[in-house]
Amino acid sequence: MKNRSLNIEKLRKKLKTTWLGKNLHHFMETDSTNNVAKALAEQGAEEGTIIIAETQTYGRGRLGRKWESPKGGVWLSIILKPKLKMREIVKINLLAAVAVAKTIREEFKLNAEVKWPNDILIDRRKVCGILTEAVSEGDRAKYVILGIGINANFELAALPETLRATATSLKEILGKEVDREKFICNLLKNFEVYYEKFKEGKTDLILNNWRKLSCILNRKVQISDYKKKFEGLAIDIDKDGYLIVKLNNGILKKILSADVTLRLTD
Ligand code: ADP
Secondary structure, eight states, X not given: OXXXXXXXXXXXXXXXXXXXTSSEXXXXXXXXXXXXXXXXXXXXXXXXXXXXXXXXSSOBOXXXXXXXXXXXXXXXXXXXXXXOBGGGTHHHHHHHHHHHHHHHHHHHOOOEEEETTTEEEETTEEEEEEEEEEEEETTEEEEEEEEXXXXXXXXXXXXXXXXXXXXXXXXXXXXXXXXXXXXXXXXXXXXXXHXXXXXXXXXXXXXXXXXXXXXSTTSEEEEEOSSOEEEEEXXXXXXXXXXXXXXXXXXXXXXXXXXXXXXXXX
């Protein structure tokens, strides 16, 4: 059947997580799963609560950009309550990127790569975007909403023409639909495993995995924020999730993800 809705019963049965997704809300349509998650978190929803929608009318990217969310995609948000300072939240983003890329590799044998700070690419085309939003209480995160959007079972034609050169979908690459329920279950299991390790303080393990999966390290990149643009070589990410770029004049610069856009230039 074309773009059938998720079979939530099947998903619940297949889910092998300990705590993640035990509380799961499924919508045919929402404005943004992150918005719904935020409202639920404000009402006291527990950690691990998941919101999934078949389509989003106002899916968001970073910096207020629009995230296209046609039917057939995997649009989900996870409520997390890590004991983290606000500036550490970026690590959740890296962790999620590793979990998504690993799951795509394991399941479909595709060469999914992570692009700092929040995209997953296959053959340099975006197949997934991640949006981490946090609400603070002092300098700590009260809760974190992790939004993951994966272009799964739709063709490129479902996206606006302007995105077709830079985006891709699993269906487009594989030439057939994927089992979204199975994929979501494996993704959530992988995420839970990494999140547990992260909570045990094994940040290095996450960062090392991220480095191995990265398509930007040792590549020329252009960074732009609302004021300026500069170019250099992406050298590494440091233990805090900052990107280290060697500028053309040899100076090393630390970049925080919040307000910048990164483009590969080679
Ligand atoms: P960036 O990749 O520049 O960091 P974001 O992560 O904020 O940007 O994602 C938003 C951008 O992604 C949009 O401006 C658009 O160019 C692109 N985009 C929107 N929807 C999709 C989609 N479903 N698949 C791939 N790319 C998309």
